[in-house]
Amino acid sequence: MLNKLQGEIKKLMPEMIESISEMIKIPSVEDPKTQSPEKPQGEGCYRALMKMEEISRELGFSFKNVGNVAGHAEWGSGDEIVAVLGHLDVVPAGTGWDDDPFSGKVEDGYIWGRGALDDKGPTIACLYAQKALMNLGFKPKKRIRTIVGTAEETNWKCMTAYFNSEEIPTYGFTPDGQFPIIQSEKGILHLEIHGPLTDKFRAFAGERANVVPNRAFAKVPAGLKVEAPLEEVKEADLAEPEALLGPSPEGNFKFVWAKGLEAHGSTPQLGHNAIIDLFIGLDKMGVQHPMVQFFAKVGHSPDGAALDIDFEHEIAGKLSMNPGVLRVTQDQCKVTIDIRYPYGVTIEEIVERVKRHLVPGLEVKPLSVGGDTTKAPLLVESDHPLIQNLQKAYEEVTGEEAKLLAIGGGTYAKAIPNTVAFGPEFPGEPMLAHKANERLSLESLEKMTLIYAYAIYLLSK
Numbered sequence: 001m002l003n004k005l006q007g008e009i010k011k012l013m014p015e016m017i018e019s020i021s022e023m024i025k026i027p028s029v030e031d032p033k034t035q036s037p038e039k040p041q042g043e044g045c046y047r048a049l050m051k052m053e054e055i056s057r058e059l060g061f062s063f064k065n066v067g068n069v070a071g072h073a074e075w076g077s078g079d080e081i082v083a084v085l086g087h088l089d090v091v092p093a094g095t096g097w098d099d100d101p102f103s104g105k106v107e108d109g110y111i112w113g114r115g116a117l118d119d120k121g122p123t124i125a126c127l128y129a130q131k132a133l134m135n136l137g138f139k140p141k142k143r144i145r146t147i148v149g150t151a152e153e154t155n156w157k158c159m160t161a162y163f164n165s166e167e168i169p170t171y172g173f174t175p176d177g178q179f180p181i182i183q184s185e186k187g188i189l190h191l192e193i194h195g196p197l198t199d200k201f202r203a204f205a206g207e208r209a210n211v212v213p214n215r216a217f218a219k220v221p222a223g224l225k226v227e228a229p230l231e232e233v234k235e236a237d238l239a240e241p242e243a244l245l246g247p248s249p250e251g252n253f254k255f256v257w258a259k260g261l262e263a264h265g266s267t268p269q270l271g272h273n274a275i276i277d278l279f280i281g282l283d284k285m286g287v288q289h290p291m292v293q294f295f296a297k298v299g300h301s302p303d304g305a306a307l308d309i310d311f312e313h314e315i316a317g318k319l320s321m322n323p324g325v326l327r328v329t330q331d332q333c334k335v336t337i338d339i340r341y342p343y344g345v346t347i348e349e350i351v352e353r354v355k356r357h358l359v360p361g362l363e364v365k366p367l368s369v370g371g372d373t374t375k376a377p378l379l380v381e382s383d384h385p386l387i388q389n390l391q392k393a394y395e396e397v398t399g400e401e402a403k404l405l406a407i408g409g410g411t412y413a414k415a416i417p418n419t420v421a422f423g424p425e426f427p428g429e430p431m432l433a434h435k436a437n438e439r440l441s442l443e444s445l446e447k448m449t450l451i452y453a454y455a456i457y458l459l460s461k
């Protein structure tokens with residue numbers, strides 16, 4: 001089968017490249033300006049979904065549009081459903097491109113443009129992978145659905161809408177991560193710690209909870225002696241306008257800051273959190289406030305040990321914790337913490353333990369609650385037939401070991417139970433998703449299409 005598939009995919013390459021290129025030319029960025037009940041994600045996303053329907057039908061699949069935000073191409077028969085889950089929306093082009101980000105040009109062995117890798121190229125590759133099987137006369141014993149959404153990069157409402165009316169597949173994969181196989185993803189929880197409003201100090205750090213802040217600053221009474229790790233800083237040297245802190249309290253104030261090291265919020269141990277240093281310094285300087293007292297006591301604790309939430313799972317790994325956003329202004333006093341928790345732990349357990357450590361005056365509020373399955377931890381056991389078949393497909397095509405990966409983040413796989421991320425980035429390839437000059441190598445495209453075809457064959461024969 002593998003040899004026959006290889007030959008068939010070679011034949012299909014020119015047509016597949018053309019389809020990917022046409023899809024890239026549609027700038028399917030979520031667009032509030034063109035949103036309407038008929039086009040819930042705006043004009044570009046709507047057009048991309050229509051294009052997907054056109055390509056699917058031309059290749060011989062049936063297609064179902066679900067509310068103009070999602071849909072699926074289908075073939076095969078049987079009670080069970082194997083799902084391939086991809087998305088047709090893209091993040092904005094951003095800057096730094098050498099050419100038009102939506103050119104879809106084929107040059108130097110690559111297809112160029114936003115979405116080439118994330119996720120239009122791989123999604124269409126999966127469709128042609130099935131076309132190759134179809135051309136070889138293969139009759140799947142399961143229904144195979146290529147499910148596409150148009151809100152993956154934003155709010156995932158495409159999946160909410162889709163599963164309101166459609167069956168949950170038996171199992172599947174999403175070509176929206178990396179090879180070999182992401183077997184485990186941690187759950188994502190944002191906790192807000194709220195404290196009483198104060199005029200004793202102002203503080204600011206971070207824009208997003210999932211980034212380890214590399215700078216945190218505060219405005220404190222001028223009479224206090226500055227203590228390490230804080231340094232005094234002139235107002236003129238602060239990039240953040242004072243406007244961020246709102247109107248100042250009465251009296252004489254000076255600015256202090258703490259410097260850290262930026263890292264992704266899912267790997268806080270690789271950075272150094274400036275918010276924590278800020279609170280440690282403020283505590284030493286004698287600034288009295290429950291928020292200061294609490295975080296100075298917690299200190300640097302990227303695995304959550306200081307809050308007794310250092311849960312660990314043998315496959316999924318350790319919990320991670322990152323206080324990423326700090327705001328103490330005239331009308332708010334809060335810190336937002338990004339927590340990545342391993343399979344087997346509940347949000348309620350985490351919140352309960354954090355509560356036990358809070359100092360009087362503080363409150364904790366989970367921002368994503370238990371019912372939000374798209375943020376829940378994911379784990380498919382190593383001996384599950386899904387994992388076994390994906391491993392076999394990857395190993396037979398590449399000749400390399402299909403290692404099982406565990407990550408802290410969230411891929412589209414979280415949208416469906418028993419689904420894992422499988423490709424499209426090969427080990428050692430540069431990470432180009434969401435970056436300038438995003439491109440898909442034709443060599444990788446042919447290889448991944450063969451892996452996908454063989455995997456779908458193994459999962460549905």
Ligand SMILES: [Zn+2]
Nearest residue numbers: 118119152176
């Ligand atoms: Zn993606």
